[in-house]
Ligand code: SF4
Ligand code: SF4
């Protein structure tokens with residue numbers, strides 16, 4: 001993965017027009033937009049950090065915390081909604097005490113909502129690190145999180 | 160070209176906006192996000208009108224006129240739309256208007272009244288948000304923000320700072336510094352121009368009114384006050400008097416009735432600043448020191464350099480600002496010579512400025528726990544105190560400020576307007592370099608509201624390159640030129656607020672732009688009428704040098720009247 005500096009070097013003399021592509025590339029490379037990255041991007045493009053942060057927070061695609069060991073995507077598409085995905089989302093939020101875009105303090109879990117995972121037959125569906133889990137009721141979800149939590153401590157969280 | 164507004168013919172010019180034509184026709188269409196002199200954003204939609212042939216309502220602030228256009232500004236549909244917009248703005252607005260600092264000057268309240276909104280039809284989710292009191296001069300109350308974006312625009316487009324911006328989107332949108340951090344970690348320089356732009360109470364100064372009242376009620380304290388040059392030509396407007404009225408004497412009378420034991424004039428120490436600064440300039444030129452020298456009386460400008468151009472701190476004059484010079488003299492020489500304990504003197508400054516509150520709190524301005532200045536009141540806060548005490552400013556017989564720091568030359572008074580410090584300094588630098596007064600004291604090339612004013616002025620056998628920047632955006636432009644290699648300048652004046660202190664961030668809110676010109680004229684009228692127009696002929700200043708300071712740039716001056724600057728690490 002290219003480093004921040006490499007990405008910035010690919011955009012010499014760039015200005016405001018390049019902001020979104022640069023943000024995307026940096027997030028792609030680093031998994032999220034760190035404070036350091038945001039100020040460096042601003043300096044490179046001649047924009048105040050407040051502008052870069054403002055633009056980035058306008059779009060759902062950007063995150064400001066590193067991904068957790070387990071990245072949970074809760075589908076909020078129509079089919080999943082009808083099958084109760086709001087309840088699923090709310091229970092993740094409650095159980096992990098984070099909001100979409102957030103990462104737990106121990107670095108184990110991060111949360112994101114997506115418009116449609118394209119697996120409507122499995123509604124309400126949750127995707128963890130690319131793996132799909134069907135029919136995720138609040139209760140099923142609690143068990144799923146427990147499984148990961150047990151597995152997670154075996155890993156070194158946050159690395 | 161001809162257009163028609165409300166069935167009456169109106170002359171319009173190609174390229175102007177419909178709003179401009181409407182206003183010229185004597186019709187008022189309400190606006191919220193519109194800013195004179197900046198390109199329109201069309202964010203608030205309050206200025207909508209009906210244009211024949213157009214299906215939707217048209218935001219007049221961002222729509223150009225065209226030949227034969229037929230406009231109805233107050234059709235039932237347009238009026239209804241505006242009404243609804245205001246209702247929606249109020250739907251999640253806090254209901255604490257009675258306690259709000261903008262009670263009386265709130266544009267939202269005025270709109271509600273004008274549009275006849277008397278009922279709450281919608282109740283939006285109130286936005287729970289923290290009040291940000293982190294800054295040493297400003298407070299943000301995001302729950303009162305109507306997202307008009309004016310503060311964001313002034314900060315970025317006029318001041319070139321960009322400390323704040325919109326964050327997030329949809330109903331969660333808010334305005335704040337980068338990373339939604341507190342203001343004190345941001346690059347905000349506390350100029351207060353956003354406060355002047357804000358239609359509501361979402362942005363305001365940190366009040367020092369209570370501290371000052373406490374000091375005034377404390378029998379152990381001797382409370383002294385100084386007032387800045389731009390205050391006396393603005394204060395009247397807070398009491399409905401026309402802009403440009405100089406109420407110097409009445410204000411002094413009011414300050415005494417408020418209980419201040421001594422009333423001094425910051426224009427006195429502005430004269431002192433001129434003596435030191437002109438001497439410093441001459442010294443830098445003669446000793447091949449760092450040039451161009453840049454003025455240092457505008458604290459937001461100092462913070463700006465420390466944050467954005469730390470390599471330029473050596474260009475800043477080491478002179479403290481007039482506020483701090485007088486503050487330092489009061490707590491040292493003045494206290495000593497009268498046998499007073501400096502800790503028992505409470506020193507207040509009335510300023511047209513919010514950044515002066517920050518300046519007073521700079522560690523360099525505090526010695527052994529005693530601050531040179533204990534509290535800074537804005538012009539607005541002084542007006543509040545005057546009202547609170549039931550004083551009728553207009554009816555008060557004028558009084559004179561106290562000796563020994565009440566007398567001024569009109570050069571010191573000019574500090575209130577952009578170009579004024581330059582004009583005052585040139586008058587004295589000329590005298591210092593040649594031993595003669597200038598033939599013509601008026602330096603008209605430095606007067607007026609232009610962003611950057613420049614002139615080459617002959618002083619003896621020297622030709623000096625002089626420049627004046629009004630507002631931080633223009634100052635940045637000048638700094639960029641110098642960074643790019645420009646080397647013909649000797650001296651640069653910067654005032655952080657466009658127009659200078661007469662348009663400072665602590666001034667009266669909600670006046671029309673013509674008021675700035677009127678205040679400026681008032682200062683130049685004072686200068687034209689004055690018997691003493693150069694700082695070096697201020698008797699009080701001369702006495703201070705003779706009896707205490709010795710020479711400009713001497714040991715005592717160095718200790719009390721000069722300072723230093725340090726790079727600042729903030730989120731830029
Ligand atoms: S005080 Fe000045 S620098 Fe700070 S946010 Fe307001 S406009 Fe920007
Ligand atoms: S803080 Fe004031 S000026 Fe800034 S967007 Fe909100 S209402 Fe407008």
Ligand code: FES
Nearest residue numbers: 201203204206220
């Ligand atoms: S004033 Fe025209 S859209 Fe706000």
